Amino acid sequence: MDLRFGDSKPTDDEREAVDALLGAPESSWEGADRSDADLRWSRGGREARDLLLPALHAVNDRVGWISEGALDYVCRRLTIPPAEAYGVATFYAMFSVRPRPATVLHVCTDLACTAAGAGELCAAVEARLGPENGVKVERSPCLGLCERAPAALAIRAGETARPAFEDEAVQAVGGSGGAAPGDDGGTSRSSEAESGGGRGRRGRNTHHATAVCAPANPAAAARAATAPETAPAEPSPEAAVPQAGDPALTLLHRIGTTDPASLDDYRAHGGYTALRRAFALGPAGVIREVTDAGLVGRGGAAFPTGRKWQATAAQPDHPHHLVCNADESEPGTFKDRVLMEGDPYALVEAMTVAAYATGAHKGYLYLRGEYPRALDRLTHAIVQARARGLLGDDVMGQGYAFDIEIRRGAGAYVCGEETALFNSIEGHRGEPRSKPPFPVEKGLFGKPTVANNVETLVNVLPVLTMGAQAYAAIGTPGSPGPKLFCVSGSVTRPGVYELPFGATLGELLTLAGVRDGLRAVLLGGAAGGFVRPDELDIPLTFEGTREAGTTLGSGVVMAFDDTIRLPRLLLRIAEFFRDESCGQCVPCRVGTVRQEEALHRIAERTGAAAAGDIALLREVGRAMRDASICGLGQTAWNAVESAIDRLGAYE
Amino acid sequence: MTAIPLGVPRRLVEFTLDGQQARVPEGSTLLDACRAAGKEVPTLCEGDTLTPKNACRVCVVEVEGARTLAPACSRRAEPGMVVRTETERARHSRKVVLELLASSVDLSTTPAVAAWLKEYEAEPDRFGPDAARVDEEPRIDNDLYVRDYGKCILCYKCVDACGDQWQNTFAISVSGRGFDARISVEHDAPLTDSACVYCGNCIEVCPTGALSFKSEFDMRAAGTWDEERQTETTTVCAYCGVGCNLTLHVQDNEIVKVTSPHDNPVTHGNLCIKGRFGYQHVQNRD
Numbered sequence: 001m002d003l004r005f006g007d008s009k010p011t012d013d014e015r016e017a018v019d020a021l022l023g024a025p026e027s028s029w030e031g032a033d034r035s036d037a038d039l040r041w042s043r044g045g046r047e048a049r050d051l052l053l054p055a056l057h058a059v060n061d062r063v064g065w066i067s068e069g070a071l072d073y074v075c076r077r078l079t080i081p082p083a084e085a086y087g088v089a090t091f092y093a094m095f096s097v098r099p100r101p102a103t104v105l106h107v108c109t110d111l112a113c114t115a116a117g118a119g120e121l122c123a124a125v126e127a128r129l130g131p132e133n134g135v136k137v138e139r140s141p142c143l144g145l146c147e148r149a150p151a152a153l154a155i156r157a158g159e160t161a162r163p164a165f166e167d168e169a170v171q172a173v174g175g176s177g178g179a180a181p182g183d184d185g186g187t188s189r190s191s192e193a194e195s196g197g198g199r200g201r202r203g204r205n206t207h208h209a210t211a212v213c214a215p216a217n218p219a220a221a222a223r224a225a226t227a228p229e230t231a232p233a234e235p236s237p238e239a240a241v242p243q244a245g246d247p248a249l250t251l252l253h254r255i256g257t258t259d260p261a262s263l264d265d266y267r268a269h270g271g272y273t274a275l276r277r278a279f280a281l282g283p284a285g286v287i288r289e290v291t292d293a294g295l296v297g298r299g300g301a302a303f304p305t306g307r308k309w310q311a312t313a314a315q316p317d318h319p320h321h322l323v324c325n326a327d328e329s330e331p332g333t334f335k336d337r338v339l340m341e342g343d344p345y346a347l348v349e350a351m352t353v354a355a356y357a358t359g360a361h362k363g364y365l366y367l368r369g370e371y372p373r374a375l376d377r378l379t380h381a382i383v384q385a386r387a388r389g390l391l392g393d394d395v396m397g398q399g400y401a402f403d404i405e406i407r408r409g410a411g412a413y414v415c416g417e418e419t420a421l422f423n424s425i426e427g428h429r430g431e432p433r434s435k436p437p438f439p440v441e442k443g444l445f446g447k448p449t450v451a452n453n454v455e456t457l458v459n460v461l462p463v464l465t466m467g468a469q470a471y472a473a474i475g476t477p478g479s480p481g482p483k484l485f486c487v488s489g490s491v492t493r494p495g496v497y498e499l500p501f502g503a504t505l506g507e508l509l510t511l512a513g514v515r516d517g518l519r520a521v522l523l524g525g526a527a528g529g530f531v532r533p534d535e536l537d538i539p540l541t542f543e544g545t546r547e548a549g550t551t552l553g554s555g556v557v558m559a560f561d562d563t564i565r566l567p568r569l570l571l572r573i574a575e576f577f578r579d580e581s582c583g584q585c586v587p588c589r590v591g592t593v594r595q596e597e598a599l600h601r602i603a604e605r606t607g608a609a610a611a612g613d614i615a616l617l618r619e620v621g622r623a624m625r626d627a628s629i630c631g632l633g634q635t636a637w638n639a640v641e642s643a644i645d646r647l648g649a650y651e
Numbered sequence: 652m653t654a655i656p657l658g659v660p661r662r663l664v665e666f667t668l669d670g671q672q673a674r675v676p677e678g679s680t681l682l683d684a685c686r687a688a689g690k691e692v693p694t695l696c697e698g699d700t701l702t703p704k705n706a707c708r709v710c711v712v713e714v715e716g717a718r719t720l721a722p723a724c725s726r727r728a729e730p731g732m733v734v735r736t737e738t739e740r741a742r743h744s745r746k747v748v749l750e751l752l753a754s755s756v757d758l759s760t761t762p763a764v765a766a767w768l769k770e771y772e773a774e775p776d777r778f779g780p781d782a783a784r785v786d787e788e789p790r791i792d793n794d795l796y797v798r799d800y801g802k803c804i805l806c807y808k809c810v811d812a813c814g815d816q817w818q819n820t821f822a823i824s825v826s827g828r829g830f831d832a833r834i835s836v837e838h839d840a841p842l843t844d845s846a847c848v849y850c851g852n853c854i855e856v857c858p859t860g861a862l863s864f865k866s867e868f869d870m871r872a873a874g875t876w877d878e879e880r881q882t883e884t885t886t887v888c889a890y891c892g893v894g895c896n897l898t899l900h901v902q903d904n905e906i907v908k909v910t911s912p913h914d915n916p917v918t919h920g921n922l923c924i925k926g927r928f929g930y931q932h933v934q935n936r937d
Contacts, residue, residue, distance in 0.1 A: 002819075003821065003846065004822075004845075004846035006837070006838075006840075006844065068837075068838050071837070071838075072837075081814075081821030081822075081824070081837075081846065082837035082838075082846070083821055083822055083823050083824040083835070083836050083837045083845065083846065084814075084821060084824045085837070086824065086826055086835070086836075086837040086838060086839075087824035087825050087826045087835070090826040090827050090828070091826075091827070091828050093828075097838070412828075429824075429825065434705050434722065434725055436727075578829060578830065579829065580828075580829070581828070581829040581830070582828055582829065582832075583805065583825070583827070583828050583829045583830065583831070583832030584706050584805075584807075585705075585706050585707070585708050586706070586707050586708050586709075586748050586751055586752055586804070586805075587708055587744070587747070587748055587751065589805070589829060589830055589832070590751035590752065590754070590755050590830065591747075591751055592829070592830075593755075593783050593829075593830045594751065594754075594778050594782065597778065597779070597781065597782060597783065598778075601779070616777065616778070619743070619747055620747060620751075622743060622744075622747075623743060623744045623746075623747035623748060623751075625719070626711070626719055626720045626740060626743075626744045627708040627711045627719070627720050627744040627747075627748060628708070628719075629705070629706075629708075634719060
């Protein structure tokens with residue numbers, strides 16, 4: 001490619017951050033200083049467009065924003081047109097192409113957190129920090145910490161510390177350096193609180209650090225923002241699982257009973273029996289089990305997993321890819337985070353099974369950028385599994401090669417849509433593609449791809465250990481298996497609950513200790529719908545919710561009491577979709593703006609005064625649902641419509 | 652004589668279009684089928700020389716059994732498909748999409764849109780006087796063409812024409828997200844600091860006049876642009892041996908802009924800076 005680059009140069013820090021990820025440049029064609037040899041031989045440079053997002057992360061992690069010089073250097077290294085890289089960098093909410101303080105404090109102002117006082121929290125933190133404080137406070141969409149609302153996440157840019165566990169892993173493979181940085185295939189990693197390191201060149205601690213602060217108060221959030229490395233540790237993952245320790249649990253049984261950092265402990269608690277059985281069954285046998293078990297996708301679309309696997313496995317085009325969608329961003333959803341933080345090896349094992357069944361040798365784990373602890377846990381788990389021969393060229397000595405690469409998202413809800421996620425991994429803007437062709441035929445890098453949600457994959461383990469029949473006996477015929485629900489809002493015991501499909505909404509809410517004065521329950525998140533307190537007998541199954549005219553979605557169950565101001569809540573949902581629309585298609589790009597404007601106009605109105613705008617909302621909503629490219633635009637009107645029709649929000 | 656490659660004979664696909672049996676070669680889109688059947692379906696982001704991006708969504712039609720509407724420009728005809736183009740549902744979406752566009756950008760130089768707004772009874776004003784608009788000043792940073800993003804519908808055609816579909820210059824991309832998304836060069840710099848080679852192939856494909864010749868922009872500003880008084884003469888570019896076709900748009904004996912026929916089997920409407928903008932010597936009468 002004949003590309004034109006500007007004259008801006010990267011700073012030493014920026015160059016170092018990019019080189020740490022990509023290695024030193026080999027020639028001036030790749031960004032090094034020009035030598036005589038470069039003038040004699042043209043070397044095209046490598047075309048590794050898919051490393052663009054990791055490279056942008058590397059720069060952002062180090063300096064906190066992406067300068068012209070840094071972007072140009074990344075483009076030279078990867079042979080990417082600067083205009084396109086600029087388009088990618090400006091697509092993600094976690095990146096900035098303008099200078100900003102090294103620390104960004106993301107304060108969640110989404111549904112559960114706003115109900116828990118996020119608005120006041122934001123104002124108080126800003127007041128406490130003052131204007132010139134080296135911290136940028138950003139109002140953020142849902143951080144996936146709803147069980148501990150209100151939540152804040154501090155991210156400070158700086159040098160990346162080498163996580164302690166890497167040294168362990170090196171020792172585990174005999175000290176030969178088998179797990180050098182970069183072995184995880186180009187994901188720059190954040191390190192939590194490596195305190196006292198002080199490796200910064202300027203004689204002070206300039207390490208990249210993150211701190212999760214939830215439930216947050218102004219003092220704690222301000223402390224986390226000013227010194228993320230010394231912030232108090234997060235509660236352990238089982239704190240988010242009120243049922244932890246219950247022997248009846250299938251998906252959550254290791255959370256709280258098994259050390260998430262220990263592979264031995266994982267194996268002692270039933271780990272890797274599913275993969276062993278998979279190897280015994282063979283790929284076709286695994287697909288048969290998953291199909292017979294009736295497993296359907298848990299990400300929201302409820303597509304039969306066995307059918308998806310079969311369709312991919314049967315594709316003659318190779319290589320096949322596996323993608324785990326861990327870009328959990330639906331407001332109110334945090335089950336995947338809890339699974340990844342509390343039982344990371346389960347996901348590694350499940351991905352191995354899925355890849356084996358569908359003939360993939362490479363798995364991409366696309367992880368939400370706002371989940372630092374899940375990133376650490378999974379990075380650790382992958383390194384350990386690799387060291388023990390559970391990933392790599394010869395998995396379990398079975399002659400089957402498989403490895404997992406983590407790719408970090410950077411703040412874009414739309415990247416949870418599978419084809420947008422592929423574009424994001426490939427280094428393009430995270431815009432959904434039009435289907436057909438479907439991913440099983442042309443997915444990641446244009447090759448047959450299986451994309452599954454974290455919870456879906458983790459369900460494959462009990463399918464194999466219990467057998468398809470026993471698994472299918474759980475739940476209902478239409479929705480077999482156990483299901484995770486993310487309960488938050490007006491309940492005394494918020495968290496992730498595991499129930500067999502078929503339990504009623506009322507049973508779940510009773511279990512979570514629903515408070516008095518229930519006004520509404522949001523099912524399925526911002527893309528879902530509201531139900532009334534007199535509809536608690538809705539069975540929590542795909543068919544049951546469909547029959548009741550609502551949706552199970554990703555398993556969000558958010559309770560709101562009668563102190564909630566519905567119009568305000570709906571406005572927040574509309575703001576969310578307006579912010580998160582990728583802008584590709586007109587119904588969503590402009591429709592979400594018009595929806596928000598109309599909801600603004602009627603925020604204080606009811607009855608006839610609101611009727612005109614409600615009619616307008618219906619018309620725009622219908623066009624968004626019918627004509628948008630992807631699920632984001634198609635569902636952007638769902639919650640608002642249900643609030644108008646079921647709750648009488650403006651009556 | 653131009654040899655037109657006929658290619659391998661293609662199988663015909665049979666399906667139902669508005670109750671009539673339709674037969675189109677395999678691989679045809681629903682839009683191809685509609686046009687072959689003489690049906691008018693509005694389109695904005697579809698371009699005869701580009702792969703459909705299906706971003707504008709004005710061409711949606713109803714496909715039986717599908718949960719959502721399908722963009723006619725990119726959905727391929729499949730055997731046995733039942734397609735309806737004029738249902739209330741499809742017309743509703745087209746109407747709302749036209750309203751959303753007309754209420755957010757200036758469509759005054761978009762051909763045919765006024766007729767569609769009328770046909771679909773679109774009322775862009777109903778979103779109220781405070782409806783957000785893409786209010787951008789025209790960017791005049793070079794002598795050849797003007798970027799007026801207040802007229803841009805983000806159809807991606809210019810990006811595709813500049814990128815791997817034709818020019819391979821990659822000077823522009825979409826930046827930002829959602830309603831704030833804009834076509835832009837790196838770092839939102841002036842065009843003169845970008846990779847732009849001024850071939851003008853982006854102007855050739857722009858459906859709304861957001862990209863226009865400086866000459867056209869100035870004449871419109873002065874109120875002297877009058878297409879009724881213009882003649883179009885297709886000739887051959889004299890600069891090099893490729894022999895691209897040029898269509899000279901002449902008003903009052905002055906060349907006011909240059910386009911190129913899209914059906915030229917070699918160039919498909921693409922030109923370089925010389926063919927597109929290098930016409931001043933023709934009208935130098937001294």
